Amino acid sequence: MLVRFTKMHGLGNDFMVVDLVTQRIRLSEDKVRRLADRHMGVGFDQLLLVEPPTNPEMDFRYRIYNADGSEVEHCGNGARCFARFVRDKRLTNKDVIAVETAKGKALLTIRADNQIEVDMGAPALSPAAIPFIADGQAAVYSLDVNNQRVQISAVSMGNPHAVLVVDDVDHAPVETLGPALESHPRFPAKANIGFMQIISPTQVKLRVYERGAGETMACGTGACAAVVAGRLRGLLGDSVDVHLPGGVLHISWKGGKEDSVMMTGPAASVFEGQVFL
Numbered sequence: 001m002l003v004r005f006t007k008m009h010g011l012g013n014d015f016m017v018v019d020l021v022t023q024r025i026r027l028s029e030d031k032v033r034r035l036a037d038r039h040m041g042v043g044f045d046q047l048l049l050v051e052p053p054t055n056p057e058m059d060f061r062y063r064i065y066n067a068d069g070s071e072v073e074h075c076g077n078g079a080r081c082f083a084r085f086v087r088d089k090r091l092t093n094k095d096v097i098a099v100e101t102a103k104g105k106a107l108l109t110i111r112a113d114n115q116i117e118v119d120m121g122a123p124a125l126s127p128a129a130i131p132f133i134a135d136g137q138a139a140v141y142s143l144d145v146n147n148q149r150v151q152i153s154a155v156s157m158g159n160p161h162a163v164l165v166v167d168d169v170d171h172a173p174v175e176t177l178g179p180a181l182e183s184h185p186r187f188p189a190k191a192n193i194g195f196m197q198i199i200s201p202t203q204v205k206l207r208v209y210e211r212g213a214g215e216t217m218a219c220g221t222g223a224c225a226a227v228v229a230g231r232l233r234g235l236l237g238d239s240v241d242v243h244l245p246g247g248v249l250h251i252s253w254k255g256g257k258e259d260s261v262m263m264t265g266p267a268a269s270v271f272e273g274q275v276f277l
């Protein structure tokens, strides 16, 4: 069966986006992995599915699969591409789009300057909600990994994140600590691993080793988790530019446990395609 898709990216974090409002397909984990392959498939960090909502108060349902085939709870860069996609495909003419995700909802706003703002919801900080194994909630945890003790913050943006503060992000041990922490036993659902360098209270540099995808050029939920972690450690203000390898995301968070984290950034379509499924 031939299935239409659009190849998109948010600051180089790239996606295959499939409209399941006008198409019907069945996907297995193995099929997602084969589609993700950059030599024998389409090639992407994540697959995004656009579906009719199950909740009548929402405009769409938004499902996300990592390149390794795992379904996940949220994707920030993907949310911006989702908004661009449903408008470009005329699946909606709204400027503010409500989407239901595996763990809640997100509000996507297409701005006049073509940037897209996403209300990412409030962060979850209790170990049980992340999930992260710890005796109690803290701004910083000590973790033993690869024969060393590291300090991390643990934050959920719907999906689990560990955030480390490093002196020089360009020389951070992403290739070694990234996979080791991604699968650390204290993260029972695994985790996305952020390496953050503080430039100032309003500017950080960030690299993210993503759960189920490896290091990506940008990670939206990772940028949100990094700002939350930095704010909890008293290192950042409530409005921060996050400089990722693929570009800059603007993240703001007032700091209250019910306050949403707001993310603003671009979304781009690269090409339209059809693929045999």
Ligand SMILES: N[C@H](CCC[C@H](N)C(=O)O)C(=O)O
Pocket: 013, 045, 046, 066, 072, 073, 074, 075, 076, 077, 078, 159, 160, 192, 210, 211, 212, 213, 216, 218, 219, 220, 221, 222
């Ligand atoms: N790898 C993530 C999902 C994609 C998140 C990322 N691409 C973003 O922009 O937030 C996870 O397993 O939770």
